[in-house]
Amino acid sequence: MRVLLFQGQGAQFKGMGKDLWAAYPRLTDAASEILGYSIVELCLRDPYNQLRLTPYTQPALYVVNALSYYQWQEEGGTADALAGHSLGEYSALLAAGCFDFETGLRLVQKRGELMGKAGGGTMAAVLGMRAEALQALLHENALDQVDLANFNSPTQLVIAGEAAAIQSAAALVTARGARCVPLNVSAPFHSRFMRPAQEAFAAFLQDFALTDPKIPVIANTTARPYELGQVATLLAKQIASPVLWTESIRYLMGLGEFTYHEVGSDPARIGGTVLGKLVDEIRLTETPLCEVKTAQAPAAATTAVATEDVSPRADDFAESLGSAAFRRRHGLKYAYVAGAMYRGTSSVALVVRMGQAGMIGYLGAGGLSLVEIESAIQAIQSQLQPHEPYGLNLLAAHDDPAFERATVELYLRYGVTRIEAAAFMQMTPALVLFRLRGMYRDVDGKVRCKHHVLAKVSRLEVAEAFMSPPPVHLVDALLKENAITPEQAKLAAELPMSHDICAEADSGGHTDGHIPTILLPAMRQLGRTLSERYAYDEPLCVGLGGGIGTPASAAAAFAMGADFILTGSINQCTVESGATDTVKTLLQGAGIHDMAYAPAGDMFELGGRVQVLKKGLLFPMRANKLHALYTHYECLEDIPVAIRTQLERRYFKRSLAEVWEEALQHMRANGRLNDITQAQANPKIRMARVFRWYFAYATRLAFGGSPEDLVNYQVQCGPALGAFNQWVKGTEFEAWPQRDVGTIGITLMQATAQYLRDGILGMQS
Template identity: 55%
Template sequence: MKAVVFPGQGAQRRGMGRELFDAYPELTDQASEILGYSLRTLCLDDPHRQLGRTEYTQPALFVVGALAHRQWRENTGDQPAFLAGHSLGEYCALHAAGAFDFATGLRLVQRRGALMAQARGGGMAAVVGVDAARLRELLDESGFLGLTVANDNAPEQQVVSGDTATVDALVAHLDARDVRCVRLNVSGAFHSPLMHQAQQDFARFVDGFALGDPATPVIANATARPYAPGRTARTLVDQIVQPVRWTESVHHLLDHGVTDFVELGGRVLGRLIDQIRSAPRPAARTETPAARTETPAARRDTPAALPDTPAAALGSPLFRRRMGVRHAYAVGGMYRGIASAEMVVRLGRNRMLGFLGTGGLPLPEIEQAVKEVQHGLADGRPYGVNVLADHDDPAAERALVELLMRHRVPVIEASAFMQMTPALVLYRARGLHRGADGRTLCDHRIMAKVSRPEVAEQFMAPAPGPVLDRLRRENALTDEQVELARTVPMSHDITVEADSGGHTDGGVATVMLPAMLTLRRQAQHRYGYDEPICMGLAGGLGTPAAVAAAFVLGADYVLTGSINQCTVESGMSTEVKDMLQDIGIADTAYAPAGDMFEFGAKVQVLRKGVFFPTRANKLFSLYSHYDGLDDIPQKTRSLLERTYFGRSLEEVWGDVCSYLRSQGRETDIDRADADPKQKMALVFRWYFFHTTRLAMDGDGSGKVNYQVQTGPALGAFNQWVDGTELASWRHRHVDRIGLMLLDGAAEHIATACRQWSASIGAPSV
């Protein structure tokens, strides 16, 4: 497997690019016109000795790297599996991957170089012979807390940044201890918090450009992982102040099968890569370079980076690259913030995908939670937000999508959708644009959760034409967005949801997933998509054996739900968590779904210790047998008021009317006044809202009415961890649970393969 890499500042030399300028005179002239001076003269002759100055060096290296890639591709016809660049070289890598065209890249680099050249009051020094971990210890022990390890170039080559006086003091300090430290001839403290002003200025400049996603994975300096969808601009802005994690980046490439590195535009990185390859790795990474800027309290709460394990090989590499995650694993967005901002951040910091739960929450609370997630994952780590279909109020669904687009949320989890709504189509199409190579790039991705074949087929198809036409007439979409939306599926990532907690059709995974995989093959053949559809599995995943079965069935990824409700990071009340940690696989039951009450849809809920399932099913039975509240026998009505609602049905109806008026839904009140059956449905729906709130608040006085949506997977998980410290939910963390399941699944598969090989006399694997 091959990776193409590009060097950064320091690779410049007089005479560079001669053969490239001769081979591509039109692009060379275009570059000179954009820059306002002769690039050929600068690189070949450098008459004014400007090539070593940042504002000239960076554009020159970008042009040479971009042209070198063009020539290499034309001469070899090769397509690398990965691209990467050191600092400035990352722009060459992104251009090569189609994230922006040549002119855009040059303008970005020209502005970046000018802003960095203007930085004053800071400096940098190279430290040789000390690895990054030891250097951080030296800085801390010696009181140089204001310095940043700006470049982790190789196991024994680091660069530090900071204010000029402190850097000078460090050079003298290390020299006295026989540690080689060389002051670099730069004007500023690059890749450190002292570049904050340059970062802010560059962010405003970048806002004027539409940057796409790389078509080939590009490893970001700031994260040492592939660029996440929809975050190209933000990651480039962050790069100015974030350290260059080159050693980690090369380790990531090696771990993903890269054996051949091709350096274009210089001869600097090959030596570093050789050093990284040959040096022993530390047993585990315990802190990311970015963590040095956090407070001690924040660092204690941040999970340590974990070493790669066999679990990282499970599932689809495409899914992992697309979502910017280490594992083919996700955590679903549980209702009313049970999948909390804390949960999503904890997962994201370990390169795992979590979806913020928004169902049932008002928009201001959702917006605040999104901001918390984005603040906690400011370095481009993965996250998503759940969007629950609103069958009663399409305007509310549209408002939520508009909010998520304003905040540039890159991925949503679409749940409980029966058809493609205008809001869903708007989100998908608004994120489509063409890359420099003409390919369709996606800034907005949808992970669809489905349990019915007919719904899956809609998500595998392009957006419905009539909905696209309507949005175009509203000027909500451009002609290009409508055109591109007809060429891609509504969702490239579809989660098949078998019997599970919450909304469920009670499907069987071993029946559903193979059938859905057949539908995927048919859709791929029918529509001829350039980018394949990935298919995941959810429902019943509470043990390593269950997760292993999902991958063996053909799942590209897995998504868990119920088991995460009983964790430290869950937004559920402690009273409910105490109940959930003790349930078994037979302690759940089915009840009507409050948001789809009239349709008879089902949710799976906690049965042990509560009356909710029995009472909810009784309400649906009454709804089915009577035409209105006045038809219910008085004895039954009194029982409902005394034990279910805790108030008269007239008082409940008053609460319902107040809520509907607050949402601008007076027409629903008018329809209910004219239709006793509809009024009864709205009153009964109040019970479902009330019981959820009781559980979320941990209101002990209403414990028997708690509605807790959960499935038997949690009971299986409880059985698996019985007798360990994880028997208590107070020791359960979402990232640790995910890794334990994946590690166990990998071992389960390996053991099964060994047993199978032995049984037929074949070589073991």
């Protein structure tokens, strides 16, 4: 395979194109006429020092790339695939026949103009640090306003943001032993700060008729080939989305061996080719990114099937498991869900991978700031095609309903249509708002909703609330504040809060420890009752989550009538998981008996429980001891001095007074003045706030990955992972670096289908 590469901004130099102008006089004159100045003079002599300015740089590079391509083509060059870096993507689309030379130049001229007008920030190249480490460094130091704009190679990244934030990031990067080189640019390109330019360019593109590529072009924003009808959409997105160059080359690697030719480069110049060096590094250090396809059974393993045997093959059977309505509702190949896990453990990469594999994953938005969630949405939307599903978690914020509402408003602003509602005990204004804002009446007069809520519940009364229409008093309140239209308020009574309910049995994290064989049938029966009561047009789907980590457990779920299965614990020990490598290594060695119940920090006083990893850790024992002390004593001062000293030295690593002061600062920072008043007035509440600090500390340790206080890690996980570890022992999935979340999902579904099929055939024989 031969790949043609086109350079982007940064490859310009005075004197470029000197051998091209005389060879293409018509195109040269046309370019000068469109631009309103001499393109030859700009590129060869640059008398006014304008070649470095974005409005001039971009048209100049586009013209030189285009003429270089025409020359290469006349010399007999052919390509099987095309890719361009940022601006270079326009040259790739020109070569693919999406528009003519003049149209492309007009697009680039406008792009350069809009990007040149943008301001308020800058960019810097980070050399010698991988993306995961850089993202963690920025997050640890609260530099969430800095975006990763270019993923040029595994060790060459570009960050974008406000100048002060970039300077702070540069100091941190340098302190870690990497290099940070400021770039001479006027704005933070390929970041969230370019959205106004993106919107203006999208409007400009509406005046042009762009055709689909005749040769595959790998898009910067998706690292996948352009699909039909996507040229204008992806060109607009590119302005404010990161350049996924590393993933683009890995995708090409996954297609097979390839050679490349770089258009527009001047090998005679110092440094040689620009993109070629990046490609060589990626091919040397990274693995191919292979698209997962349904595996076919080896020919040698097949057996003769009698004519009357119409049982589907395992692969087809896997796609038929669960509810067809559920798969159709979300555009899925498999009735398989990767549930959300706290603080981005269900990461952007995990959600994207699931969508690309024909399943759906939900981002673990719980514990993330609004800025972090917004950045994640942008990353997901830039990498997935419109038909590839994704969702985000909405965690009930019992203590902070304003944050819950702000999160929903953010989702609505970005057009998010799928959420996973977790930890809700009743319907809330924010949850109802999300659902109602998606309601409409179709051409046949039937009420539909484009906003889907997957509710994770473990109690029947909560399931009933989700299976019922929104509460009237909440609908009326939203209408009164003009948050919904009168039509949406009227339609509310005709649809349930959620068509999709996940019966959450014994699981990792918050759990009521319910038995799936009791919980799932009860919820399915409840669903049938409510469907008849309200005469719903669409079916309610009830799936199962908790304890699913092997084909046998998944088969049991489907055999009980689960419309879909939801996995959690097994996904946090994958390459795409947002857990640290330290945590993944701990989880990889866990067995089914290596979990324990501990108090939940956010429900400490109420006695809520979470299931956590205990192997090699002291957190479960210490967390339970804190709750025992809380129930036994009325205040901190009543606890014996020897025990308090033990808490300070082994649990908190600081004095109880210091812990209380930190708790106060946290509550003040979050505007929770009423909580402060209550804690200061009631010693029991003050003790709870101090003890709650330990749970937050243990969580920070686990997400930070520091080995210094490993025993205090809080790692929420269920025994399903232990069962999964046992199932894959001795296979390619035994080591977590080989666990791709998409491949695991497909493999589990296919193995489940075979398990069920073998069981059916065995009973028949």
